[in-house]
Amino acid sequence: MKNRRNFWDRTAIIYDRFMRRDAAAYDRMYALLRPVVRDKTVLELAAGTGLIAKHIANAAEYIEVTDASEQMIRQAERENHAENLHFSVQDMFCLPYADKSFDAVIVSNALHIVPQPEKALAEIRRVLKDDGVLIAPTFTHAGNSFSGKVRAFFMKRVGFPLHSKWTSAEYLRFLSQNGWTVRKRAVLKASFPLTYAECVKLEV
Known part of the structure; x- marks a missing residue:
């Protein structure tokens, strides 16, 4: 966890510039x-510099914007943002919120x-209301083009922490196997295929 946090602390200042290539x-x-x-x-986990929260703040009632990297959160707070956004440093594996606290949880990329x-998904399930929605867009590297695989190789060389390489189908299956019903899906064209997944709790 510490090494991963250090990587994001180091890259916080250039994160927004890196993300511009996938603006569309x-x-x-x-x-x-x-x-x-x-x-x-709404609870957003691994929010980085808060790009998503800042773009959807006018729709939500309230967004708790969190990241494990203190530097990412500091960078997020430097920019102008809506009054209904609150920023804090949190570990997605051990959240301080009560059970069933949020209507929606976003964990993007x-x-x-x-x-x-799967442990992060279990903690998300705990803090999400029974009728809540999980939105979990994720880069699905395994189905990527040759040029994308080259980019992934060099990203890994500089310390980018890639633990799971899924195709879109594999990722959606992973969500289903861990207690979620995917009610909406889409693959967005980006530097790497971006699989948008909108989920509800699987009834048991």
Whole structure:
């Protein structure tokens, strides 16, 4: 955990510049997110510099914007942001919130870079209301083009923490196997295929 946090602390200041290359894909994702979070209390995990939260703040009632990297959160707080956003440093594997606290949880482009992502999903299930929605867009590297695989190789060389390489189908199956019903899906064209997944708790 510490090494992964150090990587994101080091890259916080250039994170927004890096993400600009996928601006079109993110614009489409914001459009998908806004109706889902409208008038809802939202928790965003692994939020980085808060790009997503800042783009959908006008739709949500309240967004708790969190990341494990203190530098990412500091960078997020430097920018102008809506009054309904609150920023804090949190570990997605051990959250301080009560059971069933949020209407929606967003974890974007994070489950593939953490060890044991199923544990993160279990903690998300705990803090999400029974009728809540998990939105979990994730880069699915395994189905990538040759040029994308080259980019992934060099990213790993500089310390990018890639733990899971899924195709889109494999990722959606992973969510289903860990207690989620995927009610909406889309693959967005980005530097790497970006699989948008909107999920509800699987009834047991």
